[in-house]
Amino acid sequence: MKLGVLCSGGKDSLFACGRAMEKEEVVCLVAIRSENEDSYMFHTPNVALVALQAGAAGLPLIEVKTVGVKEEELLDLRDALILAREQYGIEGVVTGAILSVYQASRVQRLCHELGLWCFNPLWHTAQDEYMQELINKGFEVIISGVFSAPFDESWLGRRIDQASLSSLKKYSEQYGITLTGEGGEYETFVLDAPFFKKRIEIQEASSEYCNYRGFFRITGARLVEK
Amino acid sequence: MILLIDLCYREGSLGFDEYVLPVARIVERSGFETRSVHFHRVTVADFAGAEAVILCGTPLADNAFLKEQEAFLWLKTSEIPVLGVCAGMEMVCKTFGGLLGPCTEIGMTEIRVIGRDLVFSESLSFSAYELHTLACTYPGVLEVLAVSDCCIQVVKHPLRSVYGVMFHPEVRNEWVVERFLSLVRKERFSPRQ
Structure with a gap:
């Protein structure tokens, strides 16, 4: 079955992409570039760099922009899926939804x-096992945005490794964040994945942070050999 | 051990991750071991040692299992407790003389309990996650325990511990699976397949 993967650039959509590649034929990535940084549907930090990830994975990309008005942004997703079907013959869509009934039911x-x-x-996956598998399988994931307490500025750009997973687990127990960030507590960006033929190297980036809300904006990046 | 039967269109599909594994996690957290098998491969040996069977759901576009009712003939004769989830309820309904018709629900729906039972033991309403394009329009010999505005939501065999739920209990209503397993644990039915 030919599938298109709805990709935000974050760990969940790209892990789901890898899982889909193991079982079906992934023929393209589909990205929605939302101008609304608070979109319920589409994650925004560094989504412009999904094109690099598509290049790294050797997959074509369907990219559609949206102003990010609630519910109306679904029309833009609809256009993107129609385009993916016309150009690449997708028969189905893969998402990285874990717990969000809001996102899952709309798609x-x-x-x-x-x-x-x-x-x-990844629907209702065991979150600790999933995060561990992400590390074990060699996904190189960084935190691209934080949006809740207790995340401080030091988290911006930090790699998800064994040490940061340990901290996230503590935060999950002490502050009730979802371990995977599914509640919007943090966002991620994938620099490398097992199915990437090349990896992404960050050349330039900047951080902005205030009151438990911050972005790690990648302003320069390129593909390099693995 | 609880036997989880995968009703997706083929063995090892992506639907297994989405519709079988979440149910398996609830069952294992409840203290039972699990074993998963695709419905194409179910044999008498699979029921040996199984205290109950859960027929898991399928992707919204996947109704292929309905064309293979002969793979579910054991449902009629086995006395093992069964919980059918969504696609599983559709197969329970078909097996016991019910009819299916078009009815699409996607997302959260309000469920009203209208019957009394050990699993649905009190009169209540609750929100549940739905994902179906067909539903039971006539329950045959089955009792109707709950409904939504759109369709029958829960059925039970009048004499056996065979249930069907149209909604997905693995999303926000894990208590349904847990109560079913409590019933299994309490009664310790012996499989006679």
Whole structure:
């Protein structure tokens, strides 16, 4: 089955992409560039760099911009999926949804309307096992945004490794954050994945942070050999 | 051990991750071991040692299992407790003389309990996650325990511990699976397949 992966650039969509590649044929990535940094549907930090990830994975990218108005942004996603079907013959869509009924049900409705299959391979996954698998499989993931207490500025650009996973687990127990950031507590960006043919090297980046809200903006990056 | 049967269109599909594994986690957290098998491969040996069976759901676009009712003939004769989830309820419904018709629900829906039972033991309403394009329009010999505005949501065999739920209990209603397992644990049915 030919699948398009809805990709925000973060760990969940790219891990889901890898899982989909193990079982079906992934033919493209689909990215929605939202101008609304508080979009419920689409993650925004560094989504412009999904093109680099697509290049790293050797996959074509369908990219559509949205102003990010609630519910209306789904029309832009609809356009993107129609384009992906026309250009690459997708029969289904893969998302990295873990817990969000809001996101999952909207994508399910859209796929149903378009006659596409919808898969969420991380749906209600065991979050600690998933995070460990992410590290074990060699995904290179950095924190690209923080949006809740107790994250301080030092988290921006930090790699998710064994030490940071240990801290995230403590935060999950003490502050009730979702370990995977599914509650919007933090966002991530993937620099390397097991199925990437090249990895992404950051050449230039800047951070902005205030009151438990911060962005790690990658302003220069390139593909390099692994 | 609880036997989880994968109803997705093929063995090892992406649907397994989404519809079987989350149920397996609830079952294992409840203290039971699990074993998963695709419905194409179910044999009598799979029921040996199984205290109950859960028929898991499928992707919204996946109704292929409905064309293979012969793979579920054991449902009619086995006395093992069964919980059918979404696609699983559709198969329970078909097996016991019910009828299915078009009915699409996607997302959260309000469920009203209208019958009394050990699993659905009190009169209540609750929100549940739905993902189906078909539903039970006539329950055959099955009792109706709960409904939504759109369709029948929960059925039970009048004489056996065979349940069907149209919604996905693994999303926000894990108590349904846990109560079913409590019933299994309490009664310790012996499989007679």
